Structure formats: structure tokens, C-alpha cells
Amino acid sequence: MTRVNDEHHRLADDDFADDSVLTDLDAAQPFEAQTCDNACSLGSVIVNPQDATTEYDPLAIEAKWQQRWKESGLYDADVAPGRPKHYALTMLPYPSGDLHIGHWYAIVPADAHARFMRMQGYNVMFPMGFDAFGLPAENAAIKRNIHPKKWTFANIERMRGQLRRMGTMIDWRREAISADPDYYRWTQWFFVQLLEHDLAYRKHSPVDWCPSCNTTLAREQVWGEARLCERCETPVIRKELDQWFFRITRYADELLDFSAIDWPDRVKTLQTNWIGRSEGASVVFHTEAGAPVEIFTTRPDTLWGATFMVLAPEHPLVEAVTSETQAVEIATYIETATRQTEIQRLAADREKAGVFTGGYAINPVNGERIPIWIADYVLMTYGTGAIMAVPAHDARDFEFARKYGLEIRSVIRPDQGEVPEGAEMEAALLTSGSMANSGPLTGTPAADAMAKTLEFISAQGIGESTVGYRIRDWLISRQRYWGAPIPVIHCKDCGPLPVPEDQLPVLLPDDIEWLPTGESPLKLHPTWRQVECPACGEAAERESDTMDTFMCSSWYHLRYLSPAFQDGPFDPDEYDYWMPVDTYTGGIEHATMHLIYTRFFHKACRDMGILEGSDEPMVQLRNQGIVLGEDSEKMSKSRGNVVAPDAFVDRYGSDTVRSYLMFFARWDQGGPWNSRGIEGTSRWLRRVWSLFSGTHQQTEPVPGPGPGIEEKLRRKVHQTLRQVTRDFESFQFNTIVAALMELSNEMSLAHQNGAYGSPAWVEAREIYLLMLAPVTPHIAEELWALSGRDESVHLQLWPVVDEDAAREDEVTIVVQVNGKLRGRLTLPAGASEETARELALASPGATRFTEGKTIRKVIVVPDRLVNIVAN
């Protein structure tokens, strides 16, 4: 999960991970929040020498408050029965070395939202941790000869400091690190539970293997048609191996049910497509060779149009059905097909090719003898690896039939027209129609075709309705060192057995050696694998594969509940209070990986009796977009367009970086970083500072506010409060900052007009600082203190909109003639339709255009507009 922000930081951005980090690593120092003293000595970059005594000095302010917040435990979140809770979670980072701008973009608005919820009165927990197992650490180890553990924990230390500088409300007491034995002990424990509940199994099967990462990958980690490794974009190859799987397919139907969660449609669609449920039938075809072949079809109503059958080249019955005369050709084809997959099935318009096996099957609905072919357009991994081919009504089968001169027979009568003659068809007929040439079912209308056919085949005992899924069981074995060892012992006599719970964790050995074979050092370790069989006591061997790191990240939100808990993966009291996660934020790239795994994991744990309550782990999900480089390209070290947040924090302070990240783009969309744009939020905060720190005070005596000034100020304040509240609720951070900028402009004007010091001003300042608190917590805290408050601004409740004050008492009414803007009227709010109509009709803007015309109609929208229709 790792990639808090953009897609594969983990490895594709090894770019990020390796070089950049390692250069500093020897000198890696814990990065502590600056104390006031040294921060002050750094000085402020933006200085107006004339105001040297009162200038905004973000670095000093931020360091001071971060220190105080830490000391006072301001953000500690504890179980408080009876108090409404809010569990705000953001996807944990992978400790790649340095926090980059994408991490800031993911975490800062999530933090602002969490702070807002806290001011709404919730007991908010906002924890953080590290997804610390994974390949970059091993790559670093091999490349730089640093132990993965050392590399990882040094990076964590560094990133922790960088995270602190953000000024978040993270409760660090809850930090969890997946590579910590106290953590992975429980990851292993979960594996054992899954194994004992038959939700984990070991199977010898073809799996995707990345030759560059030297490990197997889950189906979810193989991308695109070219079948590239998700991390290094190397084409994967296929290997036959004994591997561990989790039965996620058992949960396919439940995972399609999103009714209990508020997640973006996009994610729900991605997961739905990934699961790929399709209803159909399985039908058994007998073969002349004897072995029955089961097929899956979504169109059982076209059974009578099946004129041949196709098996995947890997289908186990290929050999059995192949005739002697075709054996050589078949063997050659299989070899070619296999090699093709191994090299990589090259892209685009692969023409369908296949070979006749020489064998025949019997179509069970009509007893016809149909040839059996093999072709690689039939996939062993979907359905049963065998299809009935209905060329008249399937585009692929049609193409294949034409190429090899196989019979095409239409069994659908289109709504208009006749049943097409197979030999004359130019393309497969895919539209609906009634059944034709279909024996007893001929004439069945399209609407009943499926049901009737299913009824028929089930009555005949030749098939039944089934559901096919695209999703496959989750392959979790990795042939790597830096991961949680799969807690299994292989005994010659007793088979694979789980490590007994009292022997967990199975610790990773530290004394490892990297051999150039690319193989996991665990496999080659001289002693680590040697154990006694827990059942018979004989010599046995440890499993040397480790778990997919997505297993670690499937339950980290549970470890945050009680990271030190020793009697189980989490403290049930904490679970009962805090779970489920109320707001989850992170990148969309995990839609079909982490976000589907963690749902499965939660449901599996529920069924194993480990947890109860909500059927879903995370109630609300929101995704942020990606920050691109200034060149509008994805950031990468090789492109040299990586934005380093530290430099901007040094120069402008965290509050400025925070507010700019919230302001510069729609959060869910992201966009290119602009180093000049940040000047805008920097200026804004300096103006806010001078407005509220006292430096804006005029030396001349102020005559007092003019007429209506206070009222106008209050109106703007409460209107802004209404908007900001609503925008926080809907994660519209850019307009929150815009609204605050607008209000400070308005207040500046009010100040010039003598509002300073008036009751309306005092109220405005208070509300302003409260609204500012979640966005820029340090400056808000400092100005709050300067205004004479003793208690932290972050302990205050969110202000309430005074609707009376927010109400406009005068409105501008637009006068249109034939829909075109012709003038404006200022009227008291709530003026009657008659008044508006008459004033509009008499207005010079209108009369100029209505003169000499007949007025046909006048539309009056109260407090909005008057449209005069005339011709």
C-alpha cells in the first residue's frame, strides 16, 4: 500500500527509493522537529525588513507548536465510551527513504479533514505506520550491501521526522510497522487461522513469475495485455509451482455488494469488473474418446448452434481426445503456444489459430458429432478451459470457423427478418431474437430463452446453471527474503503443517547472504530451514517463501488499535470502540489490490470468529489524485522532475505547503505542481498574519465602523462558514482555501473601513482562526494564542452558522429580455413578484429592448431574476 499517492512508488519508483535515499543513508540521522532555537537561527526567507519585529516566521512558530503539541499529548486518542468516535485512516507509506510531495498530498488533506471532524466533536483517531516489508529493501541490500532491516528502519526514522514536520494530528503511540516481529507474528497468526479454516491452501499450478523480481505475483499484480510485472514492468512468464493461495473467490459474491459502504463509484466499478461475475451454465459434452468435457457458457440458449468445441492448449484432456494421426501436430502446437506465453504473447491483433485434435464430442442437446479443436484463444484460467463454439453467435468463434472452414449454423431468429444462412453470414449475429433450429425449444422468445434452456438442460441432466468469475484466488507466496515468512513446516510424512501458535513468530534470520542466483537467501540459509515436525518430531523443513506484503497491509488498521497488544492481533476493547474505519483515504491504484484484499480479509476474519460487527472494514473511502511534476509528467527520478517537499517547507513553512496542496487542484484529481503558484498561499498567510497578529493595526485613531460595515462583515463570515463546513464534509479542499482567501480580503476591507475592534470584528477573527485551524494548524494556533486564548485552538468546537446573520437582506435581481442579460435591480430580499415584475418592466435596461414589442410573458424567479419575453 505503500504508495500513498501515485501508483507504484514502491518499485516503479525505485527511482525514488534507491539512489536518492541511499546517498544520504550513511548519514541518515533521525530528523527531529526543529526546536525554536535552531529554527529561529534559520531565519525566515520572506522578510519585510520594515516589519522585522512582527513578521510572520513560520519555521519558528511551527517548531514551537509541534514541540508543545507533542509534549501535551494533544493528539492522543483514547477509547472514551459514550463519546462519538471517528477513525480516520490514510494508507500507510512504504518507507522508501524520503517523504515526497505525493505523501504530503495524500496525508495533509486527510489530516485537515480529521481535524475538522475533531472540531465537530468527535473523538478522532488518526494513526500512522509503515508498510515496511517489500522488495526495494532487498534491492537496496543487493545494490549497496546494506541489510534490508537496517535500510528500512533508517528510512522509517527519517520519514517519521519528516511526517512530524507536516504538523499532523497523528497519534504516534499507535504507530505500527509491518516488519516488526511483534507485528508479523500476527500476520503469521492470521495465516494459520486461514489455513485451519480452509481459506488458505497449497496448490501446484501455473503461476505468473517475474524474472526480474525473481518471484511469483498475484494475478492483480500483473498488468495489461502485455502482462507486465506491476512493479518493474518486466513481462511475466509462467511457471508451474507449489504455491499458497487464499480463497478470495469464495467471497466473490459478497464482495460485489457495496450497499454497506460509501465508496467512490469508480472503485466500485473497478472491483465489480475485476470480480467479473457472469451467469451462465455448465454443460457436459461426452467425447468419443470416453472422457467427458465440461464447458462453461453464458449463452446456453445457443447450444443447438454449437458446431465444434475448443479446448485450451493446457487442458488436461487434450491428450485423451487427440487421435493418433493428429498427435504430432497437436504436440507441436502446444509447444509453440507454451513458448509464446513464455516469451510473452505479443500484443494486438493476434489471429486466432488452432489445431484439430482428430477427436469428436457429442452435442448433448441434439446428439450431433462435433470436432474438438485446441486453440489459445481459449484460456485455461477462465471457466473450465473448454468451450462449445457457436460461430453464428460469437465473434471469436465466427472468425475461427471461417478460417478453418467449420460449419456455421444460426439458431437465432432476429426480431426483424429471417434466420440467416450460416454460409452466407458476414459476421456473427449478436443481437437478440427468438430461438431457431433448436429442437423442442424452437420458437422460444428471446426473453425466455435463457430460463427455458436452463430448465431443459437441467431436466435432461446434461448441465446446470452456474456462475463464472474472472477473479481468481489470491496467490500470496513470494520467493523473497524481506517479508513475513509463511509459518509452515513441511514434513515428509505429515505433509505441510502450520507452525504451532506458541512458536510464532517465525523470525526472519538476520545472518543472510546474497548469492548472485537471485534466489531468496532464506532458501539458501544453512540452518534456518531445519526444524522438527510439530506432529511427528522427525526432521522437517521450513517453508522458505514469504507472504505477499498485501497480506501485511490487509490488517494494519487493526494493529493501530493496540500496537503493543500481546494476547492477540488487536485488543477487543479497542476494536469495539474504534472499528470500523470511518474515513479511509488513499490512491485509487489499489482498487483491485489492497482495497479488495482488505475487504476479503475482514469478511474472512468475521467468518472465522475473530471479529464481529460491521461486515466491512472501511465505511467511507475517498481517493486523492496524483501530483505531477512541473512538466506535467509523472514524477520520477530519471526524468528529474521530482518535487522535494522539504525544500519548500524550509522556505515557506509547513502551513504554506499544506494550504497550497489543498488549494492548487481538486484533491481527487491532482495535477502538475507549480513552484510559482505556492507564492499565492504564502502571500495569503502573510496577510492573514498581519491582519490578526496586531501588525495591521492603524496608528491613526479609527473613526469606528461606518454604517452597515459590521452587518456586512458578519454576513460574509457566516456565509463563508457555511461553505467551508459543507466543503469539508465533501472533501473539496480547494474551495475551502479559496473561501478563506476571499474572507480575509473582505476582512481587510472591513478593517480599512474601521471595523477593527468592533464586536463583529472580534467574532470574525475568532471564527476565521477556527476555520483556519484544520488547514494551517500552526499559524492558527499562534494567532489564537496571540488573541489571548489559553486553550489550544485545536481543542475548540467548530463554530455554528448564524443563519440570520448569513442571510442577504438585499439581493441583485437580473433583468433579462428574451433570456439575455439587460440590467440589474437591487431589491430587498423577499420582495414580492409583483414588485420585481414592475420594477423590471420599468427599468431602462428592459425598456430599451421591449420598446415597440409586445410583451408575451414575464417570468419572475423571486430574489433571482425577471425574464421578459417579448417580440
Next chain:
RNA sequence: GCGAAAGUGGCGGAAUUUGGUAGACGCGCUAGAUUUAGGAUCUAGUCCCAAAUAGGGGUGGGGGUUCGAGUCCCCCCUUUCGCACCA
């Protein structure tokens, strides 16, 4: 090919509840003020055409509904993302 999202100034982006003043806020730019200086600050301006404040045009293109469309409907184009021989 299938699925989803999106096209608004030079740029990032606003336009809420319900179709009702398009361009909020900021960047950039222009002019001026101030300053020894400025990548500082302040003031004014900044959709286009046209022009002193009139008027016309304008939200990817075309059509439609409506008194009125960035917003609703239909067709097309473009971009991005996901899936991709799924039977």
C-alpha cells in the same frame, strides 16, 4: 473492442441546495506607487471582438427540450484511466 471519468480564459480551477448574473479564488501578465535593491510590498486592470459606461460573441462540435442550458436529452470528436480472446 468493452467499461468509467472528463473537456470552461495564457495556466490551476469556481459556478451549492433546484437549470436562473459564466470565469470565484489563486498563478501569470499589464500599468502605476513605494523601495538603494528585489524572485519584497501596495493599488488598479486582465474571457474574446469592439468600443470610454453601448453592443455582439463565448463553457470541445452539432442538434434538441425550455422563457432561460456549462448544467438536462440525443449524436459526434478529443483526452485520461481501468479491463482486454472472460466463452
